[in-house]
Every structure is written in structure tokens, then in C-alpha cells.
Amino acid sequence: MVLEDPRVVAQKLEKRMNTAPIGIPNTGIGLFHCIHETIKEPSFSIVDLPQPFDIINMEQKKMKLNRILLLLAPDPMDASTQDMMGTISASIVESDANLHLFNNGSKEQIEHHLNQLFLEKMN
Numbered sequence: 001m002v003l004e005d006p007r008v009v010a011q012k013l014e015k016r017m018n019t020a021p022i023g024i025p026n027t028g029i030g031l032f033h034c035i036h037e038t039i040k041e042p043s044f045s046i047v048d049l050p051q052p053f054d055i056i057n058m059e060q061k062k063m064k065l066n067r068i069l070l071l072l073a074p075d076p077m078d079a080s081t082q083d084m085m086g087t088i089s090a091s092i093v094e095s096d097a098n099l100h101l102f103n104n105g106s107k108e109q110i111e112h113h114l115n116q117l118f119l120e121k122m123n
Contacts, residue, residue, distance in 0.1 A: 002040035009036055009072065023057030024093065027103040028066030030055060031092060033085070035075040042081045044088055044114070045070040046107050069102060084118075091117055 003009055012034050016022065022030040045068075052064040071088060073081050091114070092102050101113055 003072075004038040004040065008038055009034055012036055013070075017055065021056045021058045021060065023055045023063045023065060024099065024103075025057045025059045025061070025063070027099055028052065028064055029069055029092075029103050030065045030067075031069050031071070031089065033071040033073075033089070035073045035077055037075045039072045039074045042073045042077075042085065043070070044085075045072075046110060067103065087117060087121060088114065 013032050016034065017030070017032065022032055024031060047068040047070060049066055049068065052066045054062050055065045057063045069092065071085050073085055077085070091098055093099060098113075102110060105113075
């Protein structure tokens with residue numbers, strides 16, 4: 001992932017978290033996403049936090065955040081990148097099984113799932 005100015009992106013992510021809930025109910029995950037001109041290539045990252053902390057989820061309830069799912073993309077974003085990011089985001093909440101995978105699965109299991117998604121999309 002190439003960021004020209006990580007501080008600007010971090011500030012934008014923090015502002016987003018403070019203005020709109022990013023916590024997914026009944027999980028320990030938060031879906032952070034950001035588009036910005038200083039992001040040079042799209043990226044999806046999983047960050048397991050060493051210490052959970054409280055955030056407000058999409059149901060306006062307090063929850064413990066254990067894992068961050070981070071979607072970053074350049075601005076402007078081309079159609080294929082927008083499609084790819086939308087596919088990842090939709091997959092997370094598509095089913096209880098996917099929520100469980102993104103909440104508890106290893107990075108390798110999630111990577112395998114995403115690879116399958118993109119292979120299906122290409123066919």
C-alpha cells in the first residue's frame with residue numbers, strides 16, 4: 001500500500017469513526033474505509049488490535065472493537081476499483097457465515113475467501 005501522507009488518511013479515518021458508526025453489530029469488527037488523493041493504490045487490510053476498545057456500532061450500541069477491516073482507495077477511484085471495494089464490503093455482511101469468517105478467521109482464510117470471490121466474478 002502506498003500512502004503519500006499517512007497522517008492525512010489517519011485523520012480522515014478517525015473523523016469518519018467519530019461521525020458515523022463503523023462497528024458491525026454482534027461482532028468485534030469495524031469496517032473502516034477511506035478514499036483520498038494521497039492513497040496511490042487500493043488496499044484491503046486486516047488489523048488485529050492488541051487491546052480491544054469501545055466504539056459505537058451501527059445500531060448505536062457500545063461494542064468492543066478487536067479487529068479492523070481497512071479498505072483504502074485512491075480518489076478519484078476508477079470503476080474497477082469501485083467494483084472491487086464494493087465486492088469486499090458486501091461480502092463481509094452478506095451472511096452470518098461471512099461475518100463469522102471476517103470476525104474470527106485467519107488472514108489466510110479471509111484471503112482464500114476473497115480470492116474465490118474474485119475468481120467467481122471473473123467467470
